[in-house]
Amino acid sequence: MSATLDQQVSECRALYEQVWNTPWPTLELTRSPLMQPASLSLTLEERTRLTYQRARALAHAYNLTLKDVVEMTPAFWKLHMDLLTAMDGGAINLLSVGYNLFVGTVAPFAATHPELADIIQRALRVDISAQFMLTELGHGLDARNLETTATLLPNGGFDLHTPTPNAAKCMPPNTPRNGLPTIAVVIARLIVEGEDRGVRPFLVPMSDGTNMCKGVTSKAFPPRPGANPIDHALTYFNHVHLPASALLGTLEKPRNERDNFLSTIHRMGAGTLFLAGGCIPLIKMAVYNASKFSFRRHIVGHDGLPMPVMNFRTQHLPILHAIARAQVLQAFLIYAGRERLRFITSTRVLRR
Numbered sequence: 001m002s003a004t005l006d007q008q009v010s011e012c013r014a015l016y017e018q019v020w021n022t023p024w025p026t027l028e029l030t031r032s033p034l035m036q037p038a039s040l041s042l043t044l045e046e047r048t049r050l051t052y053q054r055a056r057a058l059a060h061a062y063n064l065t066l067k068d069v070v071e072m073t074p075a076f077w078k079l080h081m082d083l084l085t086a087m088d089g090g091a092i093n094l095l096s097v098g099y100n101l102f103v104g105t106v107a108p109f110a111a112t113h114p115e116l117a118d119i120i121q122r123a124l125r126v127d128i129s130a131q132f133m134l135t136e137l138g139h140g141l142d143a144r145n146l147e148t149t150a151t152l153l154p155n156g157g158f159d160l161h162t163p164t165p166n167a168a169k170c171m172p173p174n175t176p177r178n179g180l181p182t183i184a185v186v187i188a189r190l191i192v193e194g195e196d197r198g199v200r201p202f203l204v205p206m207s208d209g210t211n212m213c214k215g216v217t218s219k220a221f222p223p224r225p226g227a228n229p230i231d232h233a234l235t236y237f238n239h240v241h242l243p244a245s246a247l248l249g250t251l252e253k254p255r256n257e258r259d260n261f262l263s264t265i266h267r268m269g270a271g272t273l274f275l276a277g278g279c280i281p282l283i284k285m286a287v288y289n290a291s292k293f294s295f296r297r298h299i300v301g302h303d304g305l306p307m308p309v310m311n312f313r314t315q316h317l318p319i320l321h322a323i324a325r326a327q328v329l330q331a332f333l334i335y336a337g338r339e340r341l342r343f344i345t346s347t348r349v350l351r352r
C-alpha cells in the first residue's frame, strides 16, 4: 500500500470516527417540546413556522462557523447526519440549502465585501431565511439556459427581471409564512449594454418576514404529501432595482461560459452529496421503529406461549439487512464524499 493511500485511509477513518462515533450535540434538544411530533391541529402557517424554528434550534445546537461551512469540517458533516434530521426533513433542507448554497456561494466574496459578514452570521444562526435561486420553471437540469436577467443600469445598479413565466425561480421557500426576513442568492444573466455576459450570483432581499419586497412576487406551492410543509414557491421579479453591491463577482465577460456557470454553482455538488446522505438517519429511524414494534408485538407461538414477532425470520431478516445497509452507507458516504469533494475542489482551483 503506498504512503498516499495509507494516508487517505487514515484520514477516512479519522473523519468516520468524528462523524459517527462522537457525542451528538442535539441530545438535550431531542427532549425539548420543539422536537416532539407536531399536533395535527396546527395550521399550515404554524407547521411551516415550526419547521423553521427547528432549523434554527439545530443551527444553535451545532453553532457552526463560516470556516466549518467553507472547509466542510467534521462538525459540518455531523450536522447533516444528525438523527433529528430524520424527524423533520424540512428543517435540514432549510439548513443545508442555507449553509451549502447560500453561505457557501457568498463566502468567497466576503473578503472584498465587508458588509457580507453580518448577512453570513445571520444566515448561520437562521435569523434570516437564506435561499439559493438557480432552477427556473422552464430550466431544471438545463439551468445553464436560465432566462432571469440582471441588466446594468447607468447608476451602477441592476434591474432584476423575470422575462417570461418559464423564468420564474422554482422551489426555494419564499413567503412571509415563514416569519423570517428572506434573502436569496439569485443566479441571473448579467446584461451589460445589450451584451449577455453569462450568469452571476446576486444578493437579493425577498421579504422582511411580513411583506414581500417591492417587485418580488411569490406563489406558494401546495404542501407535498409525506413531507413537513415548508413554503416552497415560484418567485417572479418585476424590474427589481438592486444596488451595485448586489453583484457577487465582476462585470467582465468570462473567457469560458461553461466554466463560469460551473464555478458560479460550485457548492451544488456538496449540497447534493449531503442531502443524499440524509437517507442514512432515515434508515436508522425506520430500523429503530420496526425493531421496537417487532419486540413489543407478541403473538401466540406453536407451544401456546406468547412470542415477539421479531422471532420470525421474515421479520428480523429485513431489519438486520437494513442495519447492515446503514453501516455500509455510513462508511461509503465518508469515502465517496471525500472523493467527490476532492474532485470539486481540484476542478475549482483549475478553473480560477
Ligand SMILES: Cc1cc2nc3c(=O)[nH]c(=O)nc-3n(C[C@H](O)[C@H](O)[C@H](O)COP(=O)(O)OP(=O)(O)OC[C@H]3O[C@@H](n4cnc5c(N)ncnc54)[C@H](O)[C@@H]3O)c2cc1C
Residues within 6 Å of the ligand: 097, 132, 133, 134, 135, 139, 140, 141, 142, 170, 171, 172, 173
Ligand atoms: C424539494 C425540492 C427543493 C428544491 N430546492 C431548490 C432550491 O433551493 N434552489 C433551486 O435552485 N432549485 C431547487 N430545486 C429544484 C431542483 O434543483 C430541480 O428539481 C433539479 O435541478 C432538476 O430539475 P427539474 O426538476 O426541472 O428536472 P428536469 O430538468 O425536467 O429533468 C427531469 C428528468 O429528465 C432527465 N434529464 C433531464 N436532462 C437530462 C440530461 N441532460 N441527460 C439525461 N437525462 C436528463 C432526468 O431523468 C431528470 O431527472 C428543488 C427541488 C425540490 C424537489
